Amino acid sequence: MSTPLIRVLGTIGADIDGVPVQLTKARHREILGILVSARGATMGTSALIDELWEDAPDGAVGSLRTFIGELRKLLEPARAAHTPPTIIVTIGNGYALRVPPDAVDLWRAEDAIRIADAASAKDREALLTAALDEWRGAAFEEFGTRAWAQRETARIAELRSGAVELLAETRLQLGRAQDVIALLDAHVGAHPWRERGWRLLALALYRSERQADALAVLASARTALVDALGLDPGRQLAALERDILRHDPSLMLPGDEAGRDEASGDDATDGTSILIRTAALSARTGTRPQIESVAALLPVLAASGSVRVAAEQRMAAIAAAEELGDPELTARVIGGFDVPGVWTRSDDPAQASSLVAAAERTVAALPGGASDRVRARLLATIAMETRGTAGRASEATEAERIARRLGDPALLCFALSARFQQTFETTGLAAMRARIGGEIIAVAVDAELPTFEIEGRLVRMQALCALDDIAAASAEADLVDDLARRFDRGLATVFTGWFRHTFTGGPMPAAGPEMAGFRIGLDDLARLTSAVRAGSDLPDGDFGPYERWVRPLLLARSGRASEAQAALDHVPDPPRDLLSEAVWSIVGLAAIDVGHRDAARRSTLALLLAAGERAAGSGVIDLGPIAPLLADLAAVADTGGDTMFVALRPGSSDTKQLGC
Template sequence: MGVVFGVLGPVTAWGDAGDPIALKGPRHRAVLARLVVARGRVVPVTRLVDDLWAEAPPGAVGAVRTFVAALRRALEPGRAARTPARLLVTEGPGYALRAEPDAVDAWRFERAVAGAADLPPAEGLAVLEEALGWWRGPAYAEFAGEDWARAERSRLAELRLHAVERHAGARLALGRAAEAVPDLDAHAAEHPWREDAWHLLALALYRTGRQGDALAVLRRARALLVEQLGVDPGPRLRRLEADILGHAPHLDHVEAAGDAEGGAGAARVWARAAAVYDRTVASGARARLESTVGLLRNLAVTGGGGLEAAREHRVAAIAAAEELGDVELTARVIGAYDVPAIWTRADDPAQAARVVAAAERALAALPPGGHEAARTRLLATVAVESRGTRDARGPRAAREAERLARRLDDPALLAFALNGLFMQTFHRAGLAPERDAIGAELVALSARHGLVTYEVLGHLIRVQARAALADFATADRHASAADRLARRNELPLAGVFTQWYRALRLTVDDTVTAAQEEAACRAAAARLDGAGMPGLERGLLPLALLSVRLRRDRAGHGAAPAEDAGWGPYEPWARPLVLLARGRPRDAAAALRAVPDPPRDLLFEAMWCLTARAAIAVGDRETAERARAELAPAAGELAGAGSGLLSLGPVAGYLDDLTAALRS
């Protein structure tokens, strides 16, 4: 990270190796602290003089400059003479500290406390515990009497108290009330005006079976508030006292929500319910098949082995339903697996084809009249599972499922149908706006009706679509929204896509080097290992690395990685460029002639751009003409960015190059 600054205690700084940096005298530290308070804004030299001295001595401006020069030598000892400072910079009439967001402990603390609010109790507790450990004393400790530090010290002190109370609240949510009592007792005694502290302490005591102590705490709080502030306790404390006296059920810790063992309560509830189910529902009952599919649907969104097992057992459940000869049961078993799908390449194409075939058999066998909901789910299944193919049945099924779902006015059914429609919007280039509209409807529909997994899907679709349209500000907001929902609802697969998006996001930052881009791609690829999505994993990292190099070497010469890079399904489109990079233009031309049309999926434009680059290089006019015609509808998009994973740069640039090559 480089230099790290500490203001949550005495003002200090640490170097790369974690060793303290000598900051010389108190006025040197005061200058540094004043610039940290400014949070990257320029502080004029005259303001620094006023802040450092009650009455400025002659030569005060020169002294400030001397302090700054000494700080620069300490903070950047390896900086060559007469080269601009990177951290403590001169700008306009003064100086500014250009520290990274994580380089100042106070800034880091702020973000940690804010982020913990969106986390489950166990994760939030860990984040807050670490963040509170960064405090080494009062903020800006040696500058307590300085006017310029007063407001910032007060703000940070209040934030710390809030974090202490949030930390205690997380312990209570996890059933660890006894652990929370000692810290809360000390906290309330030290800050007797904080009603939240008294509330948490009384609740913790009550949950440990100490009802009398809890009531005594509330009486002590009332006495202190009246004596010291002249006010009565607020309604929240008064209500808690009444609830304790009445043994209100909501005061008890809900065991199923988790406890000190990290969810043992939930495990007990599950075990008991499963045992009752086993005793009550006969082993051969058809209801077990439908229950199984419900479990598989939940298992699929956990990722990894859960997703792989869900796919495998889903096919077995469908086969078992068909063996029973009950078409309506079969339709329900097939249609109940409405797991949101964001990636257009099937993880197991053969298995997807078997599901489509079973869905079509059920559609044909359903008796006419009625069964519209089942029919809609089967059609949506066909649309989702036939993604990335050239089969005309997929688009037809998607349109019909959407029509039926809208007529039935069933939000969950419509969300499933919209997922199928999204999967079938890749029949040509340039359809990012259409997909964006589907994503927007999914977000709105799902938020209204509590369809969390489809709300996450809608945000991810919008990340992809807005990235394709180079609207990264909007894409950023949807990526953050997807992450928040995924954390709250334990949906780890969403993070795979948002991490890849953030690697893609680096492509529009001119200050980022190729090495940094490639490192981000490798980190995102590591997240795929064991995620249970081979259709996404195979060949993606080499393709992403190629996209970095092609954007930076527009002619494409020498841009491709080695021939054995493990291209997976992208090998036909990468091979001509690999051969060109190895100095084999004749072989590249032959390979280009054998390249098939790209699959109709999220990387459709990207594959055509690879083909276009190779066609220009070998002078294949026929392929160049086809590439230009296919890419023309996407002239306003970034090639490949619609995947949310990588970008080959503006499609318009490829079109310009193709036009120039065809004119020559």
């Protein structure tokens, strides 16, 4: 079992081998945050109790020990009973976190920033970029009002701000002025008192042949400093303004060509610069219009393929809106990103968690007179961003109900998209997803919403694969490709390319830079499942988040039955998502190969509701019809006549009798 990777820059959480640890209790998250803030030092029991409770109750010591014990099990799920913990260790009358420095996002960021100071410009740029990528929100975000967190958050915020400005300075040295504009646009709004940020942004604009915008930034800096702090701008800002007005040659790099990024050779028309320039032109009047104009452009940017840039700017816009203390503005920013989702594994789980937390805070803070439309978009966002958990169906259903009542087709498509993401409570729900996809198509065609029409057809394509109607799925794929060409939606063809590779013999699509949650581990998983269907030797590989479910089968097929048995002893339930049937089938095959009765029983129970389907609901991975596998599993899972009753659907009184 790998060392947990711990996150505190945003919502506190942890992953083990790419799978989120279910830290459902706030006390678990807070204890982990406190121990991270201690940086490996021992926290005494009494000190921990003082941090956790303002007025410690009777039995606080026992409660703390219970929380520590539960947290240890979550962080070391494979640790054998009666063996000492290695992650949260007991030292004297206290506890300490024992993980490598690179296992905590904050520690990695601090190390990279420290090393960057002495590095060359090129290496410094890479180190600082990696460090800033660690942030998914404010440090210890959920516990920002707690005394232990407040002692750290100011220092960490200053660390990040300094890193942003040093990175901007470095990119200017490297001739990458356009990247500096993208980096500093949100930064100066969030930190208007930091003159260095204003100065670097103005210089970057000037080097991009945007003298008027550079002077406007310096005027904004002067206003912000005078109005907020009663301070006149420093000498460096005044000197820069004077030098810009005189076109001082010293402001340009030697050989610099304004309007062109020397480092990359790209002109200043990429999605990021279009976003920032358009937002700036439409938002001269103040912070609120600027935030709203950026938020309005983000869905277009994401749908056209710039997913990563849109995601980064979205988080910056949400943070800026929350800082203004206007929940209705924040709600419009969060809910305005009505980009449909087809894949059930998040590209960035930590960022998704931060988005959900922001949406939940905003729902709770909305005034009584807020519109139902705004509330519905927030609920749909919560359901969309918790994709593959099947735990937010009520939010999606409520958003759908409101959308139908309002007669809002765009909102209805978004709500149906969110409901699709929550249709994984059990296996065997492909027919339901096909119906949802069909309704999205009908509404989107009538309302001329091509992005949602593409999503609806992809959802139907996936569901038809599970329903073993490959011809109909292929027809949907053809329609998606036509729409993608007409409306410049290149990401959609990634899904159709995979479909054709798996089901019609097409080439394997090349891995692209976007949609990490879709891509990581998928190539090797596809090769393995193809070999399973062909009955050939199984190739090993990097299976990313699917490793723990694939490994037992690889061990079994390589003659290491005892190791496969041991791996199956501890294999967890796979995530509830588009690959549930396929992953449960892989576990079932391993159970059959080594005769593992418990794993066979679990696989049977999980797959029974999908007995009439094909393990192909993703449209990417295919393990063939599920019924024959269930027949083979029944022999291994046999209990000598015991009978299990399995509900066909949650909440249904109908049952199916399974002799096991």
